[in-house]
Amino acid sequence: MTFKHFILGLSITFALPWFFVIAVPYAKMSQTQAVSFVEDIDEQTGVYTTKRAGRVLDGAKVYGAEGCYLCHSQLVRPTYAGSDVWRLDWAGDANHPDGDTRRETNVYDYAGERFAQIGLTRTGPDLSNVGVRIRKYAKEAEISPEEWAYMHLYNPRHKLTTSWSVCPSSTQLFRTCDVQGQGSLEALSVDSIKDGEQLIPKESARALVSYLLSLKKDNKVPASIDYSR
């Protein structure tokens, strides 16, 4: 084996997979087109939109920087690869007024994000549809979805039902300040705070919560990309 053969062999064995596994699929997928509803089949028209912007996308960055992907996935696999679709409220809303919306992840689900947070483990539940679940929990507790989410982020173990949780208390996303006038509408009701002070979410917590609430699968998708039918 001479040096020339070595370099040649190395280039071929590496460039080939690099080209077919990385470069080509990357280029292809960056041109994903929007899909439209077809009137005859979908009983509605227009483009299937999943636009997200502003604070939601800031929240995606907070999600990454805080390392939530260590324990939470965001991928509902088709049934050949896992039983995610059947978990309660993971893949959609089975009792949605417009009909069962459960489905596997599609290419439009991460709209606007630079990086799809597939996740490393499922120590915690999949969050693809957590927006729907949080709204449900909030309704049961008769509070706003935002408030439920703030309480969970501040201390996931405050509820009796999840006292076993290892979801971290992200206290760094909150701050205390003096109460002025009637106090902030967003102030959390926790006991550990001194009189005259209140605990309010920082901008990073607001962004993270908007992001979490944007993760939901309760909409109708065009039949052309709905594999559950």
Place this chain on the structure above:
Amino acid sequence: MATDTNLSNEQDAIIRAEVDRSLRHPVMFFFTSGAVWLAISIFFGMIASIKQHDPDFGLLPDFFKDSSLFAVGRAYAAHMNVLLYGWGAQAAFGVMIWLMARLTRQPSRNSGVILTAGHLWNLAIAVGLIGICTGKGTGVSWMEFPTCVWPVLLLSYVLIAVWSLVQFQVRDGSRTFISQWYLMAAMLWFPWVFLSSHLFVFVFEGHPLMTAGVNAWFKATLVFLFFIPVAVGAAYYLTPKVTGRAIYSYKLAIFGFWALAVIGPWAGMQKLAGAPIPHFLPYMGMVAMILFMIPAITVGVNILVTMKKAPEVLPYSPTLRFVAAGSILLVVLGAIGIALNTPNGLRETQFSIAGYGYEILAIYGVFSMIIFGAIYFIVPRITVREWLSSRFINWHFWLSVYGVVTIVFCSIFGGFLQGEAQEAFDKPWMDAATRGYAYTLGTTIAWHFIFVSNLVFLLHLLLMWMRLGRRSQHPTLLHSHHAESPHGGEGFVDNA
């Protein structure tokens, strides 16, 4: 194997001494700063691991419990990135530049530049670590350092490695050793993998799923095409050197090299199984992960059979012991790769703690163990002093072995149980979420062993760095041994 030059033994010994002297400062700098980062990484790993089973752990001082610097997600990112780039890459650089210079018989003329680049690399790691801990991480696994860091890393890498390539080009004598193929390949693969992945993830406009795909590929290829080949290159040098026996089969060695080159670059995308990306991508990843067993077993057999032929040195040499452990674990890595990537295995373990066990096995069990062996071989030569204490080496070895085996067992076994519970969709999620606790607890305990083991190693290395090693003609061996090996003890300062 390394005496293939036209020089007399005496001339050769002089050149070897010159090579060692020329590289003393950069190589010692890479090893010691790497060992410091390793201790820091393990410390973060302990915090992250504790918080995964005990989020408000009572014994933890309040500072670690409450400070956002140690929030579990951040601590985990800090742990992995410092392990990979602070310790792994630097230890690899030290071994790489020394081995390439030794094998081409050329003293380094650029040690100043290399040392400067080494400082730059360390600065970048420090900035990256602070970034992650203060919540400025990118959120892309193994690429969490803030985006200003990676170009600096790449630049320093080029300044560190390019001289070895130049040395290789201008060497005299045409014979090349298998170690050199591995090291050269790693040197070329690393920048390609590193640069293209970072461009695809952070610079070009891609689909979010494909940036995640590139990230998964990056993680696999960084291991298969950088860390593993550097370790294997070192093992192929050290084993014949210390045993005085030729490699069992040179043909097998060449075959193993090309098997890795052909299989390695396809791995990674199995992590996205079930995602709406082209279907063949995860399948290619699964197949590559399974076929990795071929190069793994080739290398493992070749190294271990060679060692078995030298029963008179095997029990005494620290280097051989570490390399042997690393080679055995390489075969184990191949076997676990198969278990995790059959369709059923993947379905259950895709989102379990098993992935972590696989990574730690590759980076600590295989790469680091072999590199520790190399460090025990190289440092006495470049400092012209012998290691101070065989007891320290023994502690380092056994605590590391017990630690890493425990982590791998807990993560893989626990991962399968966890995955099984995750798949049982009609049971409450609490079942799945709590199934892994006992195993993460085991991992925490194991990291404590490894932490102690590396504090001992760091202390020993620092003493050597300060040139407080023994001045002796007799190497530090693991047992006092009686008969002198006919090939000279492996620690002999002026042994080839």
